[in-house]
Amino acid sequence: MFSANEKKKFGKLKKGLIDIVGSENIDDSTSGRLVYSYDATPNYQSLPDVIVAPGSAEEMAAVLKLCNDMETPVYARGSGTNLCADTCPLKGGVVLLFKRMNQILELDKENLTITVQPGVITKEICDCVEAQGLFYPPDPGSMAIATIGGNISENSGGLHGLKYGVTRDYVLALQVALPNGKLIRTGGKLTKDVAGYDLTRLFIGSEGTLGVITEATLKLIPKPESQKTILALYQDLEAAGRSVSSIIANKMIPATLEFLDQDTLKAVEGFAHIGLPTNVQAILLIVQDGPAEIVDRDIQRIAEICREQQAVDVQLAASEEEAQKLATARRTALSALARLKPTTILEDATVPRSEIAKMVRAIADIAQKYDLRISTFGHAGDGNLHPTCLTDARNTEEMERVEKAFAEIFEKAIELGGTLTGEHGVGATKAPYLKWKLGEAGLEVMRGIKQSIDPKGIMNPGKVFADVSIEREATAK
Amino acid sequence: MMTETEKKAIQNDFKEQMDYDELLNCMRCGFCLPSCPTYIETDQQELYSPRGRIALMKGITDGVIEPDEEVTHSLDLCLGCRACETVCPSGVKYGHLLEDARSIIQSHKKQSVPVKMLRRGIFDELFPNQNRLEHVTSLLGFYQRSGLSKVVRKVGFMNLFPESMATMERVLPEVPKRKEIRERPRYFEHEGERQATCAMFTGCLMDTVFFTTNNATIRLLQKAGCDVLVPENQLCCGALHGHNGELERAKQMAKQNIAAFEHSGADYIVTNAGGCGAFLIEYDHLLADDPEWADRAKNFVSKLKDISAVLVTLEFHKTHRLKLPQQTVTYQDSCHLRNVMHTYEEPRLLLQSIEGIHFEEMEGANTCCGSAGDYNIVEPEMAMQILDHKMEQVVKTDAKTIVTANPGCLLEMKVGIERKHRTGSMRAVHIVDLLLEALDG
Numbered sequence: 080m081f082s083a084n085e086k087k088k089f090g091k092l093k094k095g096l097i098d099i100v101g102s103e104n105i106d107d108s109t110s111g112r113l114v115y116s117y118d119a120t121p122n123y124q125s126l127p128d129v130i131v132a133p134g135s136a137e138e139m140a141a142v143l144k145l146c147n148d149m150e151t152p153v154y155a156r157g158s159g160t161n162l163c164a165d166t167c168p169l170k171g172g173v174v175l176l177f178k179r180m181n182q183i184l185e186l187d188k189e190n191l192t193i194t195v196q197p198g199v200i201t202k203e204i205c206d207c208v209e210a211q212g213l214f215y216p217p218d219p220g221s222m223a224i225a226t227i228g229g230n231i232s233e234n235s236g237g238l239h240g241l242k243y244g245v246t247r248d249y250v251l252a253l254q255v256a257l258p259n260g261k262l263i264r265t266g267g268k269l270t271k272d273v274a275g276y277d278l279t280r281l282f283i284g285s286e287g288t289l290g291v292i293t294e295a296t297l298k299l300i301p302k303p304e305s306q307k308t309i310l311a312l313y314q315d316l317e318a319a320g321r322s323v324s325s326i327i328a329n330k331m332i333p334a335t336l337e338f339l340d341q342d343t344l345k346a347v348e349g350f351a352h353i354g355l356p357t358n359v360q361a362i363l364l365i366v367q368d369g370p371a372e373i374v375d376r377d378i379q380r381i382a383e384i385c386r387e388q389q390a391v392d393v394q395l396a397a398s399e400e401e402a403q404k405l406a407t408a409r410r411t412a413l414s415a416l417a418r419l420k421p422t423t424i425l426e427d428a429t430v431p432r433s434e435i436a437k438m439v440r441a442i443a444d445i446a447q448k449y450d451l452r453i454s455t456f457g458h459a460g461d462g463n464l465h466p467t468c469l470t471d472a473r474n475t476e477e478m479e480r481v482e483k484a485f486a487e488i489f490e491k492a493i494e495l496g497g498t499l500t501g502e503h504g505v506g507a508t509k510a511p512y513l514k515w516k517l518g519e520a521g522l523e524v525m526r527g528i529k530q531s532i533d534p535k536g537i538m539n540p541g542k543v544f545a546d547v548s549i550e551r552e553a554t555a556k
Numbered sequence: 557m558m559t560e561t562e563k564k565a566i567q568n569d570f571k572e573q574m575d576y577d578e579l580l581n582c583m584r585c586g587f588c589l590p591s592c593p594t595y596i597e598t599d600q601q602e603l604y605s606p607r608g609r610i611a612l613m614k615g616i617t618d619g620v621i622e623p624d625e626e627v628t629h630s631l632d633l634c635l636g637c638r639a640c641e642t643v644c645p646s647g648v649k650y651g652h653l654l655e656d657a658r659s660i661i662q663s664h665k666k667q668s669v670p671v672k673m674l675r676r677g678i679f680d681e682l683f684p685n686q687n688r689l690e691h692v693t694s695l696l697g698f699y700q701r702s703g704l705s706k707v708v709r710k711v712g713f714m715n716l717f718p719e720s721m722a723t724m725e726r727v728l729p730e731v732p733k734r735k736e737i738r739e740r741p742r743y744f745e746h747e748g749e750r751q752a753t754c755a756m757f758t759g760c761l762m763d764t765v766f767f768t769t770n771n772a773t774i775r776l777l778q779k780a781g782c783d784v785l786v787p788e789n790q791l792c793c794g795a796l797h798g799h800n801g802e803l804e805r806a807k808q809m810a811k812q813n814i815a816a817f818e819h820s821g822a823d824y825i826v827t828n829a830g831g832c833g834a835f836l837i838e839y840d841h842l843l844a845d846d847p848e849w850a851d852r853a854k855n856f857v858s859k860l861k862d863i864s865a866v867l868v869t870l871e872f873h874k875t876h877r878l879k880l881p882q883q884t885v886t887y888q889d890s891c892h893l894r895n896v897m898h899t900y901e902e903p904r905l906l907l908q909s910i911e912g913i914h915f916e917e918m919e920g921a922n923t924c925c926g927s928a929g930d931y932n933i934v935e936p937e938m939a940m941q942i943l944d945h946k947m948e949q950v951v952k953t954d955a956k957t958i959v960t961a962n963p964g965c966l967l968e969m970k971v972g973i974e975r976k977h978r979t980g981s982m983r984a985v986h987i988v989d990l991l992l993e994a995l996d997g
Contacts, residue, residue, distance in 0.1 A: 109626070110626040113610065114603050114607075158586050159602070178599055200590075221585070224585075350646075414583060423583055
């Protein structure tokens with residue numbers, strides 16, 4: 080409940096917001112607030128005070144200025160699919176929606192760029208450019224739902240990371256609204272641009288803690304001529320891991336190189352019914368694209384390598400349609416795992432790809448040590464695994480073990496030269512561990528940047544920067 | 557307005573009765589969002605999405621929010637099309653959650669006396685009683701045949717009703733005389749080589765207003781080599797009750813239907829209405845907690861099939877020549893036939909086996925047309941918005957004939973044709989009527 084003072088302050092905020100966006104674009108009803116109190120991260124829920132849907136960059140900037148003046152927290156939210164609680168309004172305040180800023184503004188075929196508003200669904204961009212023979216490679220699992228603004232703010236990865244990189248590698252220019260109410264433009268339709276600090280990259284992956292992206296220009300590439308998909312089946316998890324390192328050591332970079340263990344296979348097959356093998360310990364889903372003769376040659380050599388590494392079978396997808404179904408099914412892995420237990424807690428530890436077999440083994444050992452069911456799938460080709468703990472949030476004793484196990488997985492990943500999170504972001508879930516990766520001096524640099532752009536700390540508070548860090552020694556073995 | 561006591565009582569029932577594991581099964585990934593017609597039509601309001609609605613149910617159960625009018629409205633505006641279930645990787649049984657939530661809210665609703673009387677009349681007196689339905693239908697028949705309908709239309713009486721209902725009145729088919737329904741035999745013998753025995757689930761609306769479609773279904777089954785039984789004592793499937801929060805009444809009706817078919821000895825229990833089929837096929841869920849009925853319900857469900865699926869299983873389209881004059885045909889899925897009975901390839905296969913037709917798949921054929929049981933009557937505004945978007949897609953196919961597999965969808969498409977002023981150049985038909993036409997042709 081609001082105190083009298085807070086009520087007065089909220090009344091003033093609401094009036095100010097109505098003046099900017101109109102009363103039809105704000106909602107402070109209980110139900111309206113409840114449905115924006117969460118994202119796809121388990122165990123995080125917090126009610127915002129009001130939901131606002133600005134219709135332009137100028138309105139967005141004005142809303143930020145108002146919130147800054149009133150020291151009200153703001154949270155930019157696309158479709159709420161993120162996995163680190165980044166769009167959960169932990170400290171109350173204003174949730175910003177982008178449903179009125181969802182237009183593709185320009186497809187520039189001469190410069191091979193597309194300019195979009197932040198609310199466009201990523202898949203719409205992919206479909207739009209592919210119809211023109213072009214390609215926007217970043218394809219996070221949630222691409223059919225997530226917005227491009229969200230993808231940029233989280234620097235989302237996907238199945239194409241190994242060969243094509245992640246969202247960061249395709250953002251050429253941004254327009255950003257800042258807490259001080261100013262709009263800035265960074266970058267341009269340029270391959271080369273060294274005028275000043277690389278502010279474009281600063282905002283990519285900043286998780287809404289610095290500013291709000293109001294427009295983006297993305298780089299496109301020609302669509303590969305052809306592609307082929309194979310499945311390699313294993314009875315030994317590490318053998319699958321070794322195949323990954325071996326394929327790359329043989330100087331081939333597949334377009335997609337995904338790992339799924341048996342639990343994941345069963346769960347995905349339970350939903351998709353596409354005939355995935357469920358009687359093996361793991362599979363690799365491997366796609367190569369490019370000119371037909373190179374694709375054929377690579378696929379043949381990759382199949383040989385998999386067999387050398389004790390793959391029990393290697394199967395070629397019969398058609399483009401079947402290949403598409405496999406990729407689509409893979410994107411449902413996390414949500415499909417959710418059908419097995421009430422709570423699925425997923426992590427995103429990433430290691431150099433040469434260490435993938437070691438990491439797979441370590442995860443299995445840690446699961447055993449803490450007596451937990453941890454399924455693993457992920458982008459094996461770029462070292463980005465998603466160990467997923469199948470648990471029940473209501474079982475507090477087990478949840479304590481889950482936390483310990485994940486701390487140990489983070490520890491191991493960092494020890495192998497890896498990181499806490501490859502693509503899901505720090506958000507609230509990994510903020511207490513961020514120091515492990517960056518060190519105190521690294522965090523200090525980040526705090527300095529944050530302070531200069533968002534001195535009042537209104538932008539997505541409670542994320543990235545932890546109130547209290549977890550000390551590494553305390554959890555070490 | 558809901559009183560505080562009502563809210564508390566609803567909250568308590570949510571805590572006690574909602575399936576909390578199923579609520580937790582939603583991991584809020586949002587995969588359902590693009591499949592939800594009301595999320596799309598409301599310009600992406602999470603409040604009108606499956607994920608949002610589940611969050612509301614969980615919010616009430618957890619005590620985070622109270623069940624107010626907005627919550628009720630969000631649940632009311634759901635079409636119950638269950639498209640979200642087909643795209644949910646976690647396999648959340650949204651339809652069951654929705655029915656449970658509606659049932660709890662309904663049981664605490666203070667309704668005005670006329671509304672209460674009307675609901676009791678419809679749910680307790682009319683639909684569970686095929687006799688009374690036939691009687692009402694015969695009044696409709698009198699209305700149509702006596703010329704009264706023309707008078708009513710002329711004096712503009714229907715203008716007093718919402719536009720959707722006025723249009724609906726115009727597109728209702730000519731209903732049969734009560735005597736015709738009464739005198740239909742209970743047994744029909746197969747033609748050609750004997751393939752199977754089918755027990756026909758006739759349905760309430762299907763066996764009155766769409767009586768000729770039921771007869772066409774029986775004819776097709778005979779031609780496909782089936783002996784067809786029409787068991788006595790069957791009645792409305794209870795879907796209308798289930799979807800409107802009258803679960804107890806629905807259970808009673810389910811039991812009567814199971815008993816009516818139990819000893820038929822049929823290989824298949826056949827339905828020709830996706831909406832009924834989807835409710836019938838979940839009798840096992842409806843009666844899961846009733847030890848006396850759970851297994852009997854499972855047995856019933858195991859035999860249930862839609863007419864299209866039966867015909868394809870019996871290879872009717874391969875053994876019979878189907879032919880029609882040259883025309884473009886498109887198919888509008890019945891949501892419940894597709895999303896709950898998982899029958900969507902069969903109707904298309906049957907249509908594509910008809911010589912002379914060009915089958916044009918419609919963009920978004922798998923999304924709701926806005927009919928959704930009685931939705932078009934209780935939520936006319938949203939229903940018409942959805943229908944108008946649907947008709948834009950229909951027109952793009954250039955189809956002369958729109959085929960459906962459920963009476964609600966059929967009427968809705970007819971309303972759509974009227975609204976687009978295409979009456980005369982475009983028609984909507986039930987798939988069995990078209991198949992019989994193709995067989996005779």
